[in-house]
Amino acid sequence: MNTMHPDPKTTDITAVIDDLGRRAKAAARDLSMASTQDRNRALTEAAAALRAATDDILAANAKDLESIKGSDKDAAFVDRLTLTDDRVAAMADALDAIAAQDDPLGRTLATFDRPNGLKIERVSVPIGVIAMIYESRPNVGSDAGALCIKSGNAVILRGGSESLHSSRVIVDCLARGLAAAGLPQDAVQLVDTRDRAAVKALLHSIDTVDLAIPRGGRGLVSLVQREARVPTLLHLDGNNHTYVHESADLEKAIGLVRNAKMRRTGICGATECVVVDAAIAETFLPKLAAAMPDCELRGDDAARRILPDITPASDDDWHTEYLSNIMSVRVVDDAAEGIAFVQGHSSGHTDAIVAEDKATARRFMAAVDSAVVMHNASTQFSDGGEFGMGAEIGIATGKMHARGPVGAEQLTSFKYFVFGDGQQRD
Template sequence: MNHMTPKTDGETDVTRLIADQTRRARVAATALALATPDQRSAALTHAAQALRDRSEAIVAANAADVASLVGSDKDAAFIDRLTLTPARVAAMADALIEIAAQPDPLGQILETTHRPNGLRIERVSVPIGVIAMIYESRPNVGADAGALCIKSGNAVILRGGSESLRSSRDIVACLTHGLTAAGLPADAVQLVDTTDRAAVRALLHATGAVDLVIPRGGRGLVSLVQAEARVPTLLHLDGNNHTYVHASADVDQAVRLVRNAKMRRTGVCGSTECAVVDRAIAPMFLPALAAAMTDCELRGDDAACAIVPAMTPATDADWDTEYLSNILSVRVVDDLAEAIAFIQAHSSAHTEAIVATDTAAARTFMAAIDAAIVMHNASTQFADGGEFGMGAEIGIATGRMHARGPVGAAQLTSYKYLVFGDGQERP
């Protein structure tokens, strides 16, 4: 007996839409994989120029997206992630040029083995195939994902948030212009042009049609993907990141780094959400931090509040919260071992940092912390593919399989084995 709920006409239409898009993406992926490196780079160069030429129209479309949220419950961090300015559009174009100039990630011989029987075996990088990118609010993700997939020979189906649909349409139009100008199929980058949430489920269930799904958004989206996906996923989880101020830290440097890590842009996933402070340095560091963070609410444990009484007392929930706002929790610990234990217990495995002049302590911290990115004397806001020299990123992968940390073009490849013989038969 079939206990499944029958699909509504709307769901059926969306399923057909996704089936058609994935079919066309598969054809385009084959053409893209066979294209020359110069063709794929040219597509990005033409797309970058289109972004510059259409900057005014993109910003206007984005303004309409932002205006549609007036009176909604979306917070300032969400609006900031959604908003495009001429400078941000220019940054998207610059990222495409940087990606275009990078070495081609395809056809790289990763390993060569010569067998005693004369066989030569090469492990060579190849595209993954058809990628579905599901993201929320930030329309620039569409440009980054499209560019990185073009560079790595993958077709991509983009499903952005409903709140950024107008912006996404214009951005994808620039990418498809670049593809056609380079003689490549426009179907290599497609937008799911519907706000129907059934489209997300259809992509997640597209076994055999979609090779990889990458979600980029809040915990709600990631949880949905984890529960519903029938195809492989590359997860980008939230950034409950910590900056640990070791007893050996330079106080002035630590204050500057924590402020930048928290306040440069509070709505990005690389933002520090908790400062962990050694008890020995806390009496010097915390008052200086409070003086530098008057525009940020500090929520401290009992020890932190005893040093800076103006702090708001923290609750247990604060240690596991990604604020994405001007709020910073503060935890005082006895030593390096307690800092590591606390961070391991509450980290989302995204980005963690230590501020210390003691290099041995820093090395211990960096070896012990299980996160995709671990930093020494640097702001966690550097957790970004562009800052890693990738031009852009499709997300920060927090798992342990296939790719980890910023996912650029090279991380969007797989490999296959090429075996060269001269008539060898297996005995």
């Protein structure tokens, strides 16, 4: 198994992380030179290993779930931690899907022919060593490992302590795939300790880590923002909105809002606030409430005049990622106010408009500065798998390097190849 089991009482965590980093850096050099066929074979062999190890993965996951019994973990946390036969199968399918994609490496992104005869090419290359720091969602380790193998990067996985048993078996399956393809198993390594000092040590590893990616709640992301001495690719919380314009097909809107909120409440693509035009609110909101009896609605004064039994919304509600069966409701006068409200309260992850007026939809999509903006679609489609990436390492909400779902292509950088024939600069 490609993990370490340090004893926190006797082990210097910084030394452990340094060793992982050195091994990852060496593996990254080898992986960057590996053929497309070998990297793809590693993924398909790892997918087969996941399927063969389903019982072991579920047994390990049962230990993880047992470890949080009696804790204060909410239903969304438990859902993210839980693996099932279907979820393990989906993890394996994602690896096969990533293997089937075009190689993101060695692509010629641009060419320049200079007057002096030099030919310049911009070519895609791996980033190097990725530190993936995530909370207790064990499938993230599988997705991140696979995307890094595909893109020629080595990855150091630091998952949540509650998912440690599951993560060990999953990483072992990835290591088996690498070994079967003749590639270095150190390309995917697990920080096998619950010691929180490991996160800070990774973030300070300027000699070995080229990029750190956090995936989790605002607390984790804030920690990374404060502590990181290495470059980061940030994934902030998903305070997402669905705006129902007065031109919307109301039956379509009800179905979309329910799916966007309730399909899975604990994922970052879930809608947390529905914004409704006043012109349709008296018709739409009672139908929406009837369609969502399993969701607590918290509304502003205008919404509560129509639905007097719902909970009053506080100022905090407009900024909250509930990750639960709670949704805030805001009534606005028109599209200008709706756009302004979404712009003012969105976390920049995913926002949607439901409208038959295409001009208004375009106006909303141009004005709202989120990584993903949708028209007449559920925000739960904000997902790398749904975007055809096979899986994602996260949703980047910043504006540099990558934005939106981060797949294998987004885990590449580039360098310039310059071809000459004896040219010397004057």
